[in-house]
Amino acid sequence: MIDLLLRDAAVRQAARSLRPRGDLEHTVARTAWSVIAEPGDGAAGALIRELGPVEALRVALSPEDGTLLSPASSVAPHMRRAWAEARQRWRPRAHEEAVERALRSAAQVGATLLLPEDEEWPRRVDHLGYHAPQALWVRGDAGLLQRGPRASIVGARASSAYGEQVAADLAGDLAAPGAVIVSGGAYGIDGVAHRAALAVGGATVALLAGGVDRAYPAGHHQLLARIARDGAVVSELPCGSAPTKWRFLARNRVIAALGDATVVVEAGWRSGSLNTAGHAAELGRPLGAVPGPVTSPASAGCHRLLREYDARCVTTAAEVRELWGETSGERPNGEKAPHPDRTRLLDALSSRTAVTEEELARRSGLDPDRVRAQLGLLELEGIAHRTDRGWRSSGAG
């Protein structure tokens, strides 16, 4: 298959434009895998890891079971079985024209093909093991996939005005000082998060469930074009691929894997965002959920994450940054609780009449030494002052 494709000048040209410094055979083999295997195909991941993409493709498409798949090979029997099965689904999809179309369409829209062997490859997605992406098609700045910190901000398509407000605030506040906002390009929370990042001149990455040459949803045509220009639009699937239910679910694992933390802003009880959150939790990545009114169905999924997935409650950008270990100087609670003696003494003091120390001891139920100690402190702070006839609080009046 590869030999056939490489004989086509248009294929060679497209492959060169996608990976100027890459080996042509390698580029074409990876493209073929991107066409043949669905995202997250563990059998493909394992075979490519074992043999490299070119040889793996030969074995996968050979009409005969190769030595690797024979009972004599040193490969574990369950893996051999998985490969033998997988060949049944790979071979019907292996068409030269499909691979050629993928290469040419990508070259046409100026996409690049990012591969695990590239320096720019985001290593974090490799934590998905055999189910890790085997290739990423990128329109825009591929470097954003490695730049940190990255916050994956996702949520319901059917978002409320409240959720959109919070998503915009969080994404803007995170992106302004340099975090990359990763999301899924969908209507609702995703779109708001992307837009807020762009609005502050920040960086954002949209992970699509179909090819990067297709705007999905169509209503986000302009937004995705802008992200492709100022950020990055990314997909595992080759150009021309339509998003499917499965591809949305598979895409979610990449969003979770790319983020230093994943935050769900709003989600219905069975929202796809919970799937993204589940992947983040499985990967051991920090997971945050934004609470909302218990009366809002759009927050029910977030509350479920707090209850069932041990998600962390996040309400501000600073709290999202804490998810990846960034501590902020801001301590919104600043003051610690007052000493109990102090409270009791303040209750006993009056701003209108002076009270003797003995009387203060009686009123407060504190012993005289402690009364005197606290009075000293209060005097220092200008809260109480001494008069001829005892102590008065310095409050108004």
Place this chain on the structure above:
Amino acid sequence: MIDLLLRDAAVRQAARSLRPRGDLEHTVARTAWSVIAEPGDGAAGALIRELGPVEALRVALSPEDGTLLSPASSVAPHMRRAWAEARQRWRPRAHEEAVERALRSAAQVGATLLLPEDEEWPRRVDHLGYHAPQALWVRGDAGLLQRGPRASIVGARASSAYGEQVAADLAGDLAAPGAVIVSGGAYGIDGVAHRAALAVGGATVALLAGGVDRAYPAGHHQLLARIARDGAVVSELPCGSAPTKWRFLARNRVIAALGDATVVVEAGWRSGSLNTAGHAAELGRPLGAVPGPVTSPASAGCHRLLREYDARCVTTAAEVRELWGETSGERPNGEKAPHPDRTRLLDALSSRTAVTEEELARRSGLDPDRVRAQLGLLELEGIAHRTDRGWRSSGAG
């Protein structure tokens, strides 16, 4: 002191009315301690546990340090020092007239004095150790303090419409099948929780920071009178005591100790409810917090509880019941069926014409008491309202 007081016929009579089967000397000594020691006074708690209230009082008020306080005694030195110090604050407060006044005011308002040696004493407050209440003054049904399950529902005085709605729903839904709603009688969330429990014919307990003869806040005069009649109004402090900042904080620990679970519905960043929540957490009692909009300052304290106190996110009564280990068939996805009475009553109501309670009972096939209970809830929720000629639903039209 006790001998002197017992010579007074009025004192003897008051003591008898407070504890008909109790030992008079004991009742008077406990009353004296209630007057002399502030709530949560650990030195008093330890001394009373060591010697019993009568002898403890004698030692506490004796002008000379007793043998117990002498270096020769077997009591640990730090405890002797604590007692020696404590005597300095107790003795100035030990006035016969104050004790007599406490006894007579309590008898006048028909309060009872519940003591740790009583069968009806709520054992759970003893988990506070030396800081446990030494006496509880009760107006109403003291038995409610032992009846379970008990949900302590607390929250901000400065509550929002959202918080009030949620507090009413939770308290009503918990109280209707029999849970006792414990709260602090304050404006805002506390008051809504008490009212919702009463509205469904449920049980509720108000823990006050001052004497049970005083309505605090004054605007809750009628509500507290109703709770004293249909539930219980309870305080550690003797009649005549004014609430102080310290007493509010001390009172909160009793609310936390009484609840099988504590739920904070709304709380500002420094709300007193966080203090109650902190006590619940310290006691190892289940703690729930109701989330709300991150944009609402009235929910900031609840989110803080979720983040810093490991509170459990609760959004429904069923989820509150889970806090004390009750599992429900209801799926907590917000789709739980409304109470059947409610559905039938809503069908019977009209937004165009007022309908009398009798007619509602006839139309719905519910008995009049249940009609009234449900109407109370619907009124609280703003779904139905009372007119001159009966009830109307408040919907549009």
